[in-house]
Amino acid sequence: MALIVQKYGGTSVGTVGRINHVADMVSARRKAGDDLVVVVSAMSGETNRLTELARQINPDASAREMDVLLSTGEQVTIALLTIALHQRDCPAVSYTGRQVGIVTDNVHSKARIKSIDHAGVRRDLDQGKVVVVAGFQGVDEQQNITTLGRGGSDTTAVALAAALAADECQIYTDVDGIYTADPRIIPDARRMKSVTVEEMLELAGLGAKVLHLRSVELAGKYRVPLRVLSSFEEGDGTLITYEDESMEQALVSGVTCNSNEAKLTITGVPDQPGIAYRILAPISNAHIDVDMIIQNVGDDGATDFTFTVSRIDYEKAIAILLDVAKKVSADNVKGDRDIAKVSVVGVGMRSNPGIATTVFKALADEDINIQMISTSEIKISVVVSEPEMKKAANVLHSAFQLSGEVSREEGKCA
Amino acid sequence: MALIVQKYGGTSVGTVGRINHVADMVSARRKAGDDLVVVVSAMSGETNRLTELARQINPDASAREMDVLLSTGEQVTIALLTIALHQRDCPAVSYTGRQVGIVTDNVHSKARIKSIDHAGVRRDLDQGKVVVVAGFQGVDEQQNITTLGRGGSDTTAVALAAALAADECQIYTDVDGIYTADPRIIPDARRMKSVTVEEMLELAGLGAKVLHLRSVELAGKYRVPLRVLSSFEEGDGTLITYEDESMEQALVSGVTCNSNEAKLTITGVPDQPGIAYRILAPISNAHIDVDMIIQNVGDDGATDFTFTVSRIDYEKAIAILLDVAKKVSADNVKGDRDIAKVSVVGVGMRSNPGIATTVFKALADEDINIQMISTSEIKISVVVSEPEMKKAANVLHSAFQLSGEVSREEGKCA
Numbered sequence: 090m091a092l093i094v095q096k097y098g099g100t101s102v103g104t105v106g107r108i109n110h111v112a113d114m115v116s117a118r119r120k121a122g123d124d125l126v127v128v129v130s131a132m133s134g135e136t137n138r139l140t141e142l143a144r145q146i147n148p149d150a151s152a153r154e155m156d157v158l159l160s161t162g163e164q165v166t167i168a169l170l171t172i173a174l175h176q177r178d179c180p181a182v183s184y185t186g187r188q189v190g191i192v193t194d195n196v197h198s199k200a201r202i203k204s205i206d207h208a209g210v211r212r213d214l215d216q217g218k219v220v221v222v223a224g225f226q227g228v229d230e231q232q233n234i235t236t237l238g239r240g241g242s243d244t245t246a247v248a249l250a251a252a253l254a255a256d257e258c259q260i261y262t263d264v265d266g267i268y269t270a271d272p273r274i275i276p277d278a279r280r281m282k283s284v285t286v287e288e289m290l291e292l293a294g295l296g297a298k299v300l301h302l303r304s305v306e307l308a309g310k311y312r313v314p315l316r317v318l319s320s321f322e323e324g325d326g327t328l329i330t331y332e333d334e335s336m337e338q339a340l341v342s343g344v345t346c347n348s349n350e351a352k353l354t355i356t357g358v359p360d361q362p363g364i365a366y367r368i369l370a371p372i373s374n375a376h377i378d379v380d381m382i383i384q385n386v387g388d389d390g391a392t393d394f395t396f397t398v399s400r401i402d403y404e405k406a407i408a409i410l411l412d413v414a415k416k417v418s419a420d421n422v423k424g425d426r427d428i429a430k431v432s433v434v435g436v437g438m439r440s441n442p443g444i445a446t447t448v449f450k451a452l453a454d455e456d457i458n459i460q461m462i463s464t465s466e467i468k469i470s471v472v473v474s475e476p477e478m479k480k481a482a483n484v485l486h487s488a489f490q491l492s493g494e495v496s497r498e499e500g501k502c503a
Numbered sequence: 504m505a506l507i508v509q510k511y512g513g514t515s516v517g518t519v520g521r522i523n524h525v526a527d528m529v530s531a532r533r534k535a536g537d538d539l540v541v542v543v544s545a546m547s548g549e550t551n552r553l554t555e556l557a558r559q560i561n562p563d564a565s566a567r568e569m570d571v572l573l574s575t576g577e578q579v580t581i582a583l584l585t586i587a588l589h590q591r592d593c594p595a596v597s598y599t600g601r602q603v604g605i606v607t608d609n610v611h612s613k614a615r616i617k618s619i620d621h622a623g624v625r626r627d628l629d630q631g632k633v634v635v636v637a638g639f640q641g642v643d644e645q646q647n648i649t650t651l652g653r654g655g656s657d658t659t660a661v662a663l664a665a666a667l668a669a670d671e672c673q674i675y676t677d678v679d680g681i682y683t684a685d686p687r688i689i690p691d692a693r694r695m696k697s698v699t700v701e702e703m704l705e706l707a708g709l710g711a712k713v714l715h716l717r718s719v720e721l722a723g724k725y726r727v728p729l730r731v732l733s734s735f736e737e738g739d740g741t742l743i744t745y746e747d748e749s750m751e752q753a754l755v756s757g758v759t760c761n762s763n764e765a766k767l768t769i770t771g772v773p774d775q776p777g778i779a780y781r782i783l784a785p786i787s788n789a790h791i792d793v794d795m796i797i798q799n800v801g802d803d804g805a806t807d808f809t810f811t812v813s814r815i816d817y818e819k820a821i822a823i824l825l826d827v828a829k830k831v832s833a834d835n836v837k838g839d840r841d842i843a844k845v846s847v848v849g850v851g852m853r854s855n856p857g858i859a860t861t862v863f864k865a866l867a868d869e870d871i872n873i874q875m876i877s878t879s880e881i882k883i884s885v886v887v888s889e890p891e892m893k894k895a896a897n898v899l900h901s902a903f904q905l906s907g908e909v910s911r912e913e914g915k916c917a
Contacts, residue, residue: 143582146583147587150589151585151586154585154597155582155586157581158579158582158583161575164575165575169557171571172557172561172565172568172569175568176560183568185571185648187646232602
């Protein structure tokens with residue numbers, strides 16, 4: 090008998106039919122003997138409906154009142170799912186964020202959890218009840234309703250699993266696990282049976298999008314066994330683990346792509362102390378996030394400075410950079426929208442310098458030009474032209490033998 | 504500068520446009536200097552939408568979970584109205600039932616308020632904020648969400664007005680006040696400037712339907728000045744008062760009609776001690792409410808026993824009565840569905856025995872046959888055949904000179 094925290098997202102509870110399906114899954118698991126805490130999101134569409142009502146009244150609604158408004162979405166779902174469980178003779182009780190004792194800071198719309206008082210949940214679990222919890226929400230110390238921002242329901246689930254020392258936290262979503270690459274780009278991408286939390290962080294941060302970064306970080310901090318699986322298909326999904334040792338034979342765990350960035354270059358900048366700050370501060374002050382940054386000092390004491398931003402910020406960034414160029418007496422400003430970033434990720438690569446060589450050789454063999462390179466302990470990213478992204482990703486996926494049916498635990502990886 | 508508690512019902516906040524209209528009214532009043540607490544219901548249609556979702560999943564949903572579900576309706580409205588007030592530069596803050604400190608018993612779906620901790624409301628009012636409160640809801644002592652049942656938002660408003668010792672509690676609705684009779688039945692029925700709480704209780708109980716009985720009782724208990732007015736039209740509405748003295752000149756304040764009852768008679772019952780109990784206990788055990796009861800003892804030691812029930816309970820009551828008739832050796836059971844009750848109500852009539860005479864004479868002059876009579880200190884009800892209801896009501900309305908434009912305070916009444 091295990092204690093499992095499950096989380097079902099908005100599409101998993103988007104209709105009465107889907108709620109009934111989740112209730113079937115939950116009650117079957119409960120009857121099999123597991124203790125269950127089930128975290129749910131608002132029914133898909135509901136948050137948009139409420140946001141639109143508010144927008145019609147006041148496009149600049151206060152964050153506190155938006156939290157009061159939007160938190161009703163999850164509250165509706167907990168009641169409906171609990172009602173569905175009762176229909177199946179499965180004892181269950183619903184909890185709002187406040188009732189489950191989630192206390193947050195007072196940053197409305199993106200609050201962070203400070204503490205969870207789970208005595209009530211424990212009591213209900215001991216009585217054999219399924220505890221159904223509203224994700225995404227809590228209260229601050231003055232009892233104002235707060236919401237946790239994007240990925241908030243995942244965060245609720247992981248935080249509850251940590252507080253309750255659950256045996257596993259299961260995130261049910263519309264994909265059946267974490268893949269070695271995006272199957273839309275690399276058709277023979279393979280679902281991983283497990284992935285380390287560090288790899289997951291890189292994969293999520295780079296656009297794998299299955300789990301929100303924040304919930305993965307939280308899971309890592311408390312070493313919560315986290316599993317991603319599909320609420321629409323049977324399967325074991327992917328387990329996120331923390332045991333480095335079992336991962337050492339796997340060098341590269343996945344390949345990710347991101348074509349939502351654009352590249353900017355300022356050339357002929359006098360190489361002086363503080364020049365990076367003078368270039369990047371105006372960009373950052375305009376609330377533009379910078380991703381990769383590369384600086385090359387040439388022989389002439391001048392430097393070229395290249396960085397990437399989200400493509401939606403490109404126009405704004407170019408305008409700022411033109412202004413900066415005048416102030417720092419730079420030669421020129423260039424930009425390129427048609428780029429893409431391809432990354433290979435893997436915990437094993439940190440102790441294996443040959444990985445970078447494999448990346449560069451594989452791309453060279455296919456005449457793919459690398460525009461920028463950025464590395465971390467468990468990731469190598471290259472920027473290529475956007476039309477070459479898909480080819481680059483497939484080349485790298487093959488180079489590291491990620492394809493095929495056999496799971497990495499069974500020794501297939503390079 | 505007064506402290507006013509206002510309540511707006513579901514149709515008054517049923518659309519974004521209506522919410523904006525309420526925000527205009529509230530912010531104008533706030534800017535004029537009054538302190539305001541505004542209680543709101545769920546947007547009209549929302550409660551039905553949520554109930555239908557639950558019904559599709561489980562027609563026998565638990566009361567606790569229905570309260571969790573339905574209480575979201577008011578929570579949506581408080582956020583939207585507060586957002587609308589902010590748009591008008593009117594400082595405002597929303598409170599759920601729990602946040603405003605409404606603690607109830609644990610009878611889900613029809614909880615009763617036990618206490619209100621209004622310290623937070625006071626603080627916000629002192630800071631010049633309009634306090635927007637979700638009607639209809641509270642929490643029990645274990646922090647479970649409860650709802651107050653029918654008329655719950657009126658009850659919230661009256662209870663808050665009592666707790667805060669407000670100068671007035673204003674119930675905004677879709678009618679512009681309390682009338683001497685239903686204008687659909689008596690075209691020259693007149694809006695009353697004021698009515699005593701006792702008259703109001705009789706009028707509400709007899710089907711005036713503007714205010715829920717329970718909120719009127721609560722207002723009476725704490726002597727909360729209660730005003731009914733329209734959110735769609737200008738006007739002073741009707742004030743419910745507690746000063747008997749100012750009412751003494753008014754004998755009859757209104758005429759009400761009820762055609763939702765049916766009459767049952769059991770004849771030739773042996774007149775023995777306990778016979779009323781033996782007849783009515785089976786009816787009451789079947790959860791059928793009995794309204795009027797009349798017993799006539801004849802010369803032969805047998806008695807006829809007549810009573811009225813809601814028309815929907817008629818078939819059930821007849822079946823029970825046929826069974827009873829056998830057991831008590833009664834002669835016969837008769838029933839009549841086509842009856843109506845017409846009542847005249849007025850605090851002044853308790854010290855004036857001539858009222859009954861006026862009622863009987865007015866009906867006799869028009870050849871309207873009286874089937875049953877029931878009297879209380881401030882009410883005389885007669886049962887007539889349903890086709891004669893409207894005529895009887897108009898006759899009585901005229902007999903007591905209730906028609907016309909002049910208000911009762913100005914001495915028009917008989």
